[in-house]
Amino acid sequence: MRFDVITLLPELFAPFLEAGVARRAFADGLIDLKLWNPREFAEGNYRRVDDRPFGGGPGMVMLAEPLSRCLQAVRADRADAPGQAAPVVLFSPVGEVLHHAAVERWAASPGAILICGRYEGIDQRFIDAHVDAQISLGDFVLSGGEIAALALLDAVARLQPGVLHDAGSHQADSFNPAVDGLLDCPHYTRPEEWCGQRVPAELLSGHHAQIERWRRDRRLELTAQHRPDLIAAARADGLLSTPDEQLLARLTEAGAP
Numbered sequence: 329m330r331f332d333v334i335t336l337l338p339e340l341f342a343p344f345l346e347a348g349v350a351r352r353a354f355a356d357g358l359i360d361l362k363l364w365n366p367r368e369f370a371e372g373n374y375r376r377v378d379d380r381p382f383g384g385g386p387g388m389v390m391l392a393e394p395l396s397r398c399l400q401a402v403r404a405d406r407a408d409a410p411g412q413a414a415p416v417v418l419f420s421p422v423g424e425v426l427h428h429a430a431v432e433r434w435a436a437s438p439g440a441i442l443i444c445g446r447y448e449g450i451d452q453r454f455i456d457a458h459v460d461a462q463i464s465l466g467d468f469v470l471s472g473g474e475i476a477a478l479a480l481l482d483a484v485a486r487l488q489p490g491v492l493h494d495a496g497s498h499q500a501d502s503f504n505p506a507v508d509g510l511l512d513c514p515h516y517t518r519p520e521e522w523c524g525q526r527v528p529a530e531l532l533s534g535h536h537a538q539i540e541r542w543r544r545d546r547r548l549e550l551t552a553q554h555r556p557d558l559i560a561a562a563r564a565d566g567l568l569s570t571p572d573e574q575l576l577a578r579l580t581e582a583g584a585p
C-alpha cells in the first residue's frame with residue numbers, strides 16, 4: 329500500500345512517523361509513505377504557491393499550477409499500472425466526514441494521493457480537474473489538511489496486520505462492523521481503588537462469562553446513551569441478542585434515551 333501526501337508542510341509528518349503504534353506500519357514497510365512539497369514545483373525566485381483570490385476578500389488561495397506539476401511528478405514516480413491510477417483525495421470541509429467504514433476501505437486499498445490544502449483553500453480548477461474524492465474531519469475548520477491526513481493515515485495504519493501488538497485489540501474497538509458496530513466499553517486498570525472509586529466487581533471476578541456480559545452491557549448502555557443510531561443499525565443488521573434487547577428494554581424503562 330502506498331500513500332503520497334502533497335503538503336506545504338511535510339515537516340509536520342516526521343514526528344508521527346517516528347513514534348507510537350502507527351510508526352510500525354511505516355518502519356516495517358506495510359505502508360509506503362512519500363511526502364511531496366508543491367513549493368518545489370513552483371517557479372521564480374520566491375517559488376510562489378499562493379496568490380490573492382479573484383473577486384477580492386481575505387486570505388490567499390493555493391495556485392493550481394505548482395500543485396498540478398507536483399501531482400504529475402507523483403504520478404510518474406508511482407508508475408501505477410494503466411487503469412489502476414491511485415485516486416486523488418483532497419482534505420476539505422466540503423468532503424464526506426471520515427468514518428470507520430471508509431477507513432476500512434482505505435486500509436484494504438492499494439493507497440491514494442492525499443492533498444492537504446492551506447490558506448483559504450485550493451484554486452477550484454485544480455479540484456475540478458484532478459480530485460476524485462474529498463474527506464472532511466468534521467464540521468470545523470482546520471488551518472490545513474495535514475492533521476486530517478495524519479488522522480486518516482493513523483487510522484489506516486492501526487488496521488494493518490501486525491501493527492497492534494494484540495491482534496484482537498481493534499476487534500473490540502468502537503465502530504467495528506465485524507463485531508457489532510457499537511461503542512467500546514469502559515476500561516480500568518490498577519489500582520483496584522482510586523480516589524474512592526472501585527473497579528466494577530465483575531471485572532475482578534475472574535469469571536469469563538460474567539466479564540463478557542458486563543462488557544457487552546456497558547457497550548450497549550454507552551451506545552444507547554451517546555449514539556442511539558448505532559443501536560438502530562446493529563438491530564437492523566440482526567446483531568443484537570435476546571439478552572441485549574432485554575438490557576435495552578430495561579434502560580428504556582429506567583428513562584434512558
Ligand SMILES: C[S@@+](CC[C@H](N)C(=O)[O-])C[C@H]1O[C@@H](n2cnc3c(N)ncnc32)[C@H](O)[C@@H]1O
Nearest residue numbers: 419420445448449464465469470471472473476
Ligand atoms: C483554513 S482551511 C480553508 C477553509 C475554507 N476556506 C472553508 O471555510 O471551508 C485550509 C485547509 O485546511 C483543510 N481543512 C480545513 N478544515 C478541514 C476539515 N474539517 N476537514 C478536512 N480538512 C480541512 C483543507 O485542506 C483546507 O483547504
